[in-house]
Structures are given as C-alpha cells and as structure tokens.
Amino acid sequence: MSFWEKGYLAVAAILVLAGGGYFYTIWQQSITLESVAPPSWGTFGVYLLVITVLTLSSVAVLGRVQTINNRTSDIDEMINLKSRATASHVTSAAVYASLVWFLFHGDGSLLFHSTVGALIVGELCLCMLQVFNYNRAY
Amino acid sequence: MSHREISAWVMGSILIIAGIYYFRLVAQASAALGEVSPPVIGFVIAYVIFVVITSVIAMSILGVSNHQEANAPADEREKQIIDKAGHWSGYVMAFGVVTGLLLYAVTQDGNRLFHIAFGSLMVSQIAEYAFQIWLYRKGE
Amino acid sequence: MAKRPPITNRVRALREANGAMSQAALAKAIGMTRQTVIAIEQGRYSPSLESAFRISRLFGVGVEDVFGWEGS
Numbered sequence: 001m002s003f004w005e006k007g008y009l010a011v012a013a014i015l016v017l018a019g020g021g022y023f024y025t026i027w028q029q030s031i032t033l034e035s036v037a038p039p040s041w042g043t044f045g046v047y048l049l050v051i052t053v054l055t056l057s058s059v060a061v062l063g064r065v066q067t068i069n070n071r072t073s074d075i076d077e078m079i080n081l082k083s084r085a086t087a088s089h090v091t092s093a094a095v096y097a098s099l100v101w102f103l104f105h106g107d108g109s110l111l112f113h114s115t116v117g118a119l120i121v122g123e124l125c126l127c128m129l130q131v132f133n134y135n136r137a138y
Numbered sequence: 139m140s141h142r143e144i145s146a147w148v149m150g151s152i153l154i155i156a157g158i159y160y161f162r163l164v165a166q167a168s169a170a171l172g173e174v175s176p177p178v179i180g181f182v183i184a185y186v187i188f189v190v191i192t193s194v195i196a197m198s199i200l201g202v203s204n205h206q207e208a209n210a211p212a213d214e215r216e217k218q219i220i221d222k223a224g225h226w227s228g229y230v231m232a233f234g235v236v237t238g239l240l241l242y243a244v245t246q247d248g249n250r251l252f253h254i255a256f257g258s259l260m261v262s263q264i265a266e267y268a269f270q271i272w273l274y275r276k277g278e
Numbered sequence: 279m280a281k282r283p284p285i286t287n288r289v290r291a292l293r294e295a296n297g298a299m300s301q302a303a304l305a306k307a308i309g310m311t312r313q314t315v316i317a318i319e320q321g322r323y324s325p326s327l328e329s330a331f332r333i334s335r336l337f338g339v340g341v342e343d344v345f346g347w348e349g350s
Contacts, residue, residue, distance in 0.1 A: 039242065085221040085228070086224075087228065091228065092231060099177075099252060099256055103177055103252075106248070108242065108249070111255075112243075115235060115239060119232070119235065140313040143313070213311050214329060276322070
C-alpha cells in the first residue's frame with residue numbers, strides 16, 4: 001500500500017473516531033437538555049483540534065516509515081480530481097438532505113449538527129474514493 | 139462552442155435567474171418580518187420547479203438542435219473538465235457552508251444558516267458551470 | 279493563457295493532406311468532439327496515449343510522425 005493510500009485510510013479512521021465522539025457528546029448533551037444541544041465552541045473546538053492533531057501526527061508517522069512518493073503523475077492527478085469531484089457532489093446531496101430536514105423540523109441546532117455530519121460524510125467519501133480509485137488504477 | 143459548453147451556459151443562466159428570484163422572495167419576506175425569514179417550503183418548491191422545468195425545456199431544445207453531440211458521451215478532455223470543475227465547486231460550497239456554520243455558532247439563527255447553506259449550494263453549482271465554461275475556453 | 283503542453287503535433291497538416299478531412303470528420307473518427315480536435319491542433323491540449331494512437335492509425339502513420347516533443 002502506498003503512503004497516500006495509508007494516509008487516506010488513517011484520515012478516514014480519525015474522522016470516524018472523532019466524528020463519532022463528537023456526535024456521541026452531542027447526543028449525551030441533548031439527552032440531558034431534552035432537546036437538541038446547541039453547538040458550543042468548546043465541544044466543537046476540542047474535536048476539531050483532535051482531528052487536526054491526529055491527522056498531522058499520522059502523516060508524520062507514516063512519512064517516517066515510508067517514502068512519500070511525489071504525487072505528480074497523470075494518473076494520480078486524474079484519480080485525485082475524479083475522487084474530489086464525486087465527493088463534492090456527495091457532500092452537496094448530504095447538505096441538501098440537512099436543509100430538507102430543517103424545512104420540516106425547523107431546529108437550527110439540528111441543522112448545524114446535520115450539516116457538520118454532511119461535511120464529515122463528504123470527507124469520508126473522499127478518503128474511500130481515493131483508496132478505491134487508486135487500487136482500481138493499478 | 140461544443141454542446142456541453144452551451145449546456146453549461148444555459149444551466150448557469152437558469153440557476154442565476156432562479157437564485158435571484160428565490161432570494162428576492164426571501165428578502166421581501168424578511169423585510170416584512172423585520173428579521174431573517176424562516177425558509178418557506180413554497181419558495182423552495184417554486185425554485186425547484188422553475189429550475190427543473192426550464193432546464194428540461196432548454197436541454198430538450200439543445201438536444202433536438204444537436205442530436206448527435208447531445209447523445210455522444212463526454213470525451214477524455216471533457217471528462218477532465220467536468221471533474222476539475224466539480225472539484226473546484228466543492229471548495230466554493232465548503233467555504234459557504236463553513237461560514238454559515240461559524241455564523242450560527244455566534245448568532246444561533248437557524249434560518250440564517252439555512253439560507254446561507256442553500257445559497258452556498260446554489261453558488262457552488264453556478265460556479266461549477268462557470269468553471270466548466272472557463273476550462274472549455276482555456277483548452278484544458 | 280494556459281501553459282501549453284510541451285508536445286507538438288502535425289494533426290492539422292495530416293488532416294489536410296488526407297483529402298482535406300474536416301475537423302468534425304476527424305473528431306467523429308476518433309471518438310472526440312470537434313472542440314477537442316481544435317484544442318489538439320492549437321497545442322492547447324495533449325491527447326491521451328490511446329487517442330494519439332487512434333489519430334496516427336487513422337492517418338496510417340506512426341505516433342512519432344504525428345506527435346513530437348517541443349524542441350526536438
């Protein structure tokens with residue numbers, strides 16, 4: 001497996017863990033409040049920091065144990081473009097779903113959390129597509 | 139101009155007109171209320187119906203006028219252009235949505251977040267067609 | 279203006295030498311759009327290896343007789 005494939009798998013794992021942790025926290029807060037918990041800088045900031053630190057650490061660790069291939073070949077560029085284009089459409093669809101949900105429920109906090117979820121889903125989709133397309137091309 | 143470039147012009151124009159129409163309705167409703175208007179299902183449905191009907195009519199006319207090109211699959215250059223434009227439009231959407239989320243964290247106004255997110259989706263779609271047109275012209 | 283690919287080509291010359299073939303006819307023969315053929319002839323786009331082979335086989339010449347590296 002190349003550095004890039006491992007990197008995308010690591011990012012996907014981090015997103016699943018940190019994203020799951022964030023939504024679990026929100027769920028717990030919502031149970032306490034008996035309504036959807038409003039977003040707080042504290043909770044959101046902590047998980048954003050966790051994701052950033054873990055992502056940078058994984059890249060540093062992977063970079064030390066494996067040579068980073070300079071990703072400049074045509075096929076890599078095509079894979080990258082194709083994956084990102086598809087992921088952006090998936091993210092758009094997920095955001096649309098959040099907006100439709102808001103139309104019928106009118107809960108701003110729920111819209112906030114579902115939109116964050118949509119962005120996370122889009123990023124996960126990107127990671128999976130990168131690995132899938134990378135394997136398919138070779 | 140290729141069929142796909144013409145389609146991009148047409149769709150971009152339809153989305154711009156529909157977007158202006160929708161946000162004009164929202165602005166009027168907000169002015170009447172004295173605050174950011176909650177999203178009205180009727181406005182959203184009107185926007186969707188307008189976009190769907192006009193794009194079906196426009197694409198049908200384009201298809202009939204250039205039957206061969208309309209049915210031909212995208213060639214390698216067009217596929218690259220479509221992917222690149224889709225990729226860049228993703229950044230436009232992400233910027234808008236994240237801005238909306240940050241504003242919500244400060245203002246706790248769900249209606250504003252809705253309109254910003256919806257507007258970001260519209261702008262990113264328009265931007266995708268604009269990027270396609272620019273890349274077709276540039277000769278990527 | 280976009281950075282031009284470092285690949286030169288004789289597509290236009292070969293097309294005109296082959297019975298003054300039109301860009302549209304060439305495009306149809308190789309499965310591309312006329313605009314892509316125009317972009318190739320103007321040096322704004324480098325086709326894939328497969329398309330390069332299709333073009334050269336259509337004209338009955340080798341790939342290196344159609345495409346070249348800038349400066350060589």
